Amino acid sequence: xxxxxxxxxxxxxxxxxxxxxxxxxxxxxxxxxxxxxxxxxxxxxxxxxxxxxxxxxxxxxxxxxxxxxxxxxxxxxxxxxxxxxxxxxxxxxxxxxxxxxxxxxxxxxxxxxxxxxxxxxxxxxxxxxxxxxxxxxxxxxxxxxxxxxxxxxxxxxxxxxxxxxxxxxxxxxxxxxxxxxxxxxxxxxxxxxxxxxxxxxxxxxxxxxxxxxxxxxxxxxxxxxxxxxxxx
Numbered sequence: 001x002x003x004x005x006x007x008x009x010x011x012x013x014x015x016x017x018x019x020x021x022x023x024x025x026x027x028x029x030x031x032x033x034x035x036x037x038x039x040x041x042x043x044x045x046x047x048x049x050x051x052x053x054x055x056x057x058x059x060x061x062x063x064x065x066x067x068x069x070x071x072x073x074x075x076x077x078x079x080x081x082x083x084x085x086x087x088x089x090x091x092x093x094x095x096x097x098x099x100x101x102x103x104x105x106x107x108x109x110x111x112x113x114x115x116x117x118x119x120x121x122x123x124x125x126x127x128x129x130x131x132x133x134x135x136x137x138x139x140x141x142x143x144x145x146x147x148x149x150x151x152x153x154x155x156x157x158x159x160x161x162x163x164x165x166x167x168x169x170x171x172x173x174x175x176x177x178x179x180x181x182x183x184x185x186x187x188x189x190x191x192x193x194x195x196x197x198x199x200x201x202x203x204x205x206x207x208x209x210x211x212x213x214x215x216x217x218x219x220x221x222x223x224x225x226x227x228x229x230x231x232x
Contacts, residue, residue, distance in 0.1 A: 001085045002182055004070035005078070006093035007145040009103040011166030012070035015093055018178075018186045021068025030058055030073060040113050041121050051080035059084070068184075075145055076116070078152030082160070089182060090156060092149050092163045096231050097222045098207035101138040105204045110137035116148075117141055125221075135204070136217050143222040146229075165229065 004015045016023040034054055038044035045051045055077050059067070064085055074081065074090075081088055104110070109117060111134075119126040125140055132140070153161045162181050168174045169192040179186055186192075210218075219226070226232045 001064050001066075001081075001088040002068045002091070002184065003074050003078075003081055003088060004068070004091045004093060005074035005149060006072055006095070006166075007075075007100060007142050007149075008072035008109075009100050009107075010072075010093045010095040011169070012072065012093050014166075014191055015091065015164075015169070016068060016070035018188055018191050019068050019182065019184050020187070021070065023069070024071045024073075025062075025069040026058055027071055027073060030054065033057070035073075035115050038115055040115055040118050041126065043120060044115055045076050048080065048083075051077045052084065055080045055084055072116075072145065075149040075152060078149070079155045082156050088160065090153065090161045091178075091182075092153060092161070093166050094146065094163060094229050095166045096207070097139065097142045097226050098210070098218060100142045101135055101218065102204045102206065104138040104141060105134055109141060110134040116145060119144070133217065135214060136221055139218045139221040143225045146225050163229075 002019060002021065004012050004019075004021070006012045013023045034044060045054065070093075078090060082090075112118075119129055119140065123144075125132070129137070153163070162178075164174065164178070169178070175186055175189055175192060219232075223232065
């Protein structure tokens with residue numbers, strides 16, 4: 001089993017195609033059953049038992065040895081997947097947070113009200129949310145989802161997890177590393193040359209043209225995570 005995850009808008013779909021797998025296998029079913037009806041400001045998956053239940057439901061009838069799937073929802077369930085499938089391997093796809101913000105902005109992610117797109121009540125940004133700009137909200141989503149993914153990966157064996165910056169997958173040595181890690185040959189290496197989640201919208205300028213104030217607002221929320229992934 002190979003599970004590919006990320007924040008969303010981070011190249012997971014491209015990665016799944018490279019390995020001939022699913023992208024968002026039965027995601028709509030899981031969203032309707034477990035996410036959309038839950039209180040968006042509390043964690044509906046706050047116990048391991050709950051997380052295992054969701055993953056057993058999602059993976060009904062699959063062939064575990066050959067199953068490949070990519071979805072940002074897995075950031076909530078990495079420990080459960082590993083316990084149910086001890087030989088599973090995991091890839092976290094990371095994208096520059098400022099590019100994510102631009103892509104998420106054009107899709108209105110800052111207007112969504114569901115688990116993982118708004119702060120939990122104990123989050124320091126919960127009381128600030130209504131006053132935050134779309135840029136700030138999407139910066140929070142990027143930082144929160146990466147933090148949750150990293151927390152999940154921290155519980156997994158070292159040899160079964162890999163963090164990849166999506167900007168680096170056009171490098172031959174990175175593709176070789178992916179093949180060695182997964183044990184799966186990438187037949188369509190040309191997919192790695194394509195731009196990932198390119199955003200034609202002019203609603204928010206490319207990060208190279210952000211103002212000092214836009215950069216400051218982003219860095220206040222997501223700067224630490226950017227430095228962790230060595231983007232700054």
